[in-house]
Amino acid sequence: MRVLLADEPGGPVHAGLTAKPRLPRYPPIWAESRQEICECLEYFRSYQGGVYSKNDVVKGYLLGAFAASRDLFFHDGKLIISHGGGKSENFVDSRAGRQLRLAQDQTASDKSVRALLRNYKEGRPLVLLADDQYALFPFDLSASGYTYIVLGIYWISHAWAEYQPAPTYSSHIIRWKFAFQWCQNQGSPWWPIAEGGIASLPEPLAGKVDPDFQCEKCSQKSPVVYKQSGMCLNPDCVGFWKTNGRNPESLEYSEEFLRFQPRTFKILPSLTPTLGAHQTTSSYSCCPGWHCIHCGRLSSRFKWECWECSHCHAYQPIEWKMQNAKDFWHLQPTNEFTDFRITRNSGITKCLPNVIDLGSGRGFMTRQTFVLPSNIGRIHLITGGPLSVREVDEIFQVYQQQASCGELKLQRYPLRTHKVRGTLLTNYFSQNSGEPYKYVGEAANSVPLAQAPNCVQAALDMIKERVHLAINSRLQFNEVLTAAYLANQKMSFHSDDEKGLGPVVASLSLGSPAVMHFRHHITAAGPSQPNEIVMSLILRHGNVLVMEGHGVQIHFEHNVIPTDFRIAATARWITPS
Numbered sequence: 001m002r003v004l005l006a007d008e009p010g011g012p013v014h015a016g017l018t019a020k021p022r023l024p025r026y027p028p029i030w031a032e033s034r035q036e037i038c039e040c041l042e043y044f045r046s047y048q049g050g051v052y053s054k055n056d057v058v059k060g061y062l063l064g065a066f067a068a069s070r071d072l073f074f075h076d077g078k079l080i081i082s083h084g085g086g087k088s089e090n091f092v093d094s095r096a097g098r099q100l101r102l103a104q105d106q107t108a109s110d111k112s113v114r115a116l117l118r119n120y121k122e123g124r125p126l127v128l129l130a131d132d133q134y135a136l137f138p139f140d141l142s143a144s145g146y147t148y149i150v151l152g153i154y155w156i157s158h159a160w161a162e163y164q165p166a167p168t169y170s171s172h173i174i175r176w177k178f179a180f181q182w183c184q185n186q187g188s189p190w191w192p193i194a195e196g197g198i199a200s201l202p203e204p205l206a207g208k209v210d211p212d213f214q215c216e217k218c219s220q221k222s223p224v225v226y227k228q229s230g231m232c233l234n235p236d237c238v239g240f241w242k243t244n245g246r247n248p249e250s251l252e253y254s255e256e257f258l259r260f261q262p263r264t265f266k267i268l269p270s271l272t273p274t275l276g277a278h279q280t281t282s283s284y285s286c287c288p289g290w291h292c293i294h295c296g297r298l299s300s301r302f303k304w305e306c307w308e309c310s311h312c313h314a315y316q317p318i319e320w321k322m323q324n325a326k327d328f329w330h331l332q333p334t335n336e337f338t339d340f341r342i343t344r345n346s347g348i349t350k351c352l353p354n355v356i357d358l359g360s361g362r363g364f365m366t367r368q369t370f371v372l373p374s375n376i377g378r379i380h381l382i383t384g385g386p387l388s389v390r391e392v393d394e395i396f397q398v399y400q401q402q403a404s405c406g407e408l409k410l411q412r413y414p415l416r417t418h419k420v421r422g423t424l425l426t427n428y429f430s431q432n433s434g435e436p437y438k439y440v441g442e443a444a445n446s447v448p449l450a451q452a453p454n455c456v457q458a459a460l461d462m463i464k465e466r467v468h469l470a471i472n473s474r475l476q477f478n479e480v481l482t483a484a485y486l487a488n489q490k491m492s493f494h495s496d497d498e499k500g501l502g503p504v505v506a507s508l509s510l511g512s513p514a515v516m517h518f519r520h521h522i523t524a525a526g527p528s529q530p531n532e533i534v535m536s537l538i539l540r541h542g543n544v545l546v547m548e549g550h551g552v553q554i555h556f557e558h559n560v561i562p563t564d565f566r567i568a569a570t571a572r573w574i575t576p577s
């Protein structure tokens with residue numbers, strides 16, 4: 001009987017991989033992007049790396065491109081040996097392709113190794129996933145677009161350290177290895193047994209267990225992994241990885257070690273995501289992922305009004321539950337300040353607040369102005385008085401109605417640059433009216449301003465009026481981006497640097513309060529550190545925020561972190577191209 005290993009000539013890592021057959025059916029759970037995996041599966045929420053742990057326990061483990069010596073897919077995948085987590089030799093950069101990175105020793109105290117060792121010691125099962133670059137899976141996943149698949153639930157039968165040659169250097173590095181065994185109460189693995197596949201032991205070698213190897217130097221016991229000889233596998237011992245005082249040259253697993261150990265667990269985690277349909281529709285659990293029962297594909301929620309499968313377009317509508325602004329009154333975005341905070345060395349100055357009459361008995365608004373250093377721009381925060389609350393509440397209601405009936409088409413659009421495998425959608429929903437806006441969907445996400453839904457028109461009218469009174473000029477806006485955030489969604493740091501952008505950007509906030517942070521643009525770092533936040537403002541229901549002057553966008557970036565469900569309409573002028 002011969003076992004084909006990952007690094008053996010003719011083995012899957014070599015020869016780019018002798019053609020593998022396609023999977024004859026859909027995997028039960030699969031995805032095309034890392035985001036779909038992370039948004040749909042609570043046992044794999046890691047956008048980077050191959051190990052996802054929570055409270056020091058591993059929930060999910062991704063088998064990927066880099067195979068170490070003696071990695072193994074055995075007993076048709078019921079026994080998988082892999083090197084555990086972190087400090088890999090290579091990584092994929094979306095722009096530069098595969099890169100080599102300095103390989104380092106793994107240690108038992110590394111975050112991922114430590115968590116895997118805890119699963120091992122406490123007998124906790126975890127979920128194994130594989131991507132289309134995992135060479136040992138006997139089917140070609142990439143040919144069918146199955147970038148990520150869920151294999152099933154496994155437990156760790158052995159954990160040990162090895163010395164492995166470092167591919168980029170002539171030295172050796174320490175790698176922790178883990179033997180994952182299929183949890184028997186799942187029945188058989190879902191993938192077919194590949195014809196002419198990797199050999200399996202015909203029968204488990206029942207009953208026979210090799211005694212552990214006890215090291216004379218450190219007295220620790222190590223499992224007998226290799227058929228050539230037992231040896232000390234404690235990396236802290238001077239006798240580590242030595243037989244007769246020397247590093248062994250070639251090793252094969254002992255047959256006994258490769259025994260499949262059938263084991264059942266009382267409770268196993270559910271592999272498929274559960275919908276948060278019983279939750280308030282503006283909660284995050286209603287947002288992310290959807291598992292298609294027809295084709296197995298995981299899809300991020302990219303439409304406002306339904307979950308839709310990105311593969312076969314099956315869908316499930318979402319019935320929107322209306323939210324009132326007062327549902328969010330009690331929320332405080334931060335305990336550190338109530339309205340704004342400016343760091344001491346930022347050079348930003350605050351003017352005295354100004355009270356401005358809205359006219360026609362409609363009450364007052366307050367303008368608070370912040371002047372940026374060297375007068376490169378100004379930021380105004382405009383707060384409406386109590387008389388304008390009804391008007392603002394109504395805009396918030398109409399927004400929700402028009403979004404839920406599809407008149408306002410809110411979607412999540414792909415980000416243009418990022419470092420995550422597959423498409424990465426924005427962490428908020430948006431719709432653009434007027435001139436196309438390059439950051440979200442461009443022309444595909446735009447309706448002419450004259451045909452914009454009423455909610456957008458009403459928001460724009462309010463913005464125009466407030467801006468006119470606040471900075472005393474009648475400005476034209478020809479673009480309005482509506483951003484809708486469910487709880488836990490946000491807009492990351494960016495600047496509004498669209499080509500042809502006018503000097504004033506103004507937004508109306510609706511729903512839950514948010515905090516807006518400003519920091520220096522990476523290329524324009526001033527006296528503060530590049531990542532240091534220099535100013536933070538609280539944006540509340542009905543506030544209008546005005547960024548005045550190109551300098552605001554050239555020198556600063558901003559982000560927005562709402563406390564819960566929130567809608568913002570941001571108006572700009574963009575010179576038509």
Ligand SMILES: O=C(O)CCC(=O)C(=O)O
Pocket residue numbers: 481483491496507509539558560568570
């Ligand atoms: O959500 C907001 O208040 C602002 C959004 C924003 O920064 C933008 O649309 O560029």
Ligand SMILES: [Fe+2]
Pocket residue numbers: 494495496558
């Ligand atoms: Fe912005």
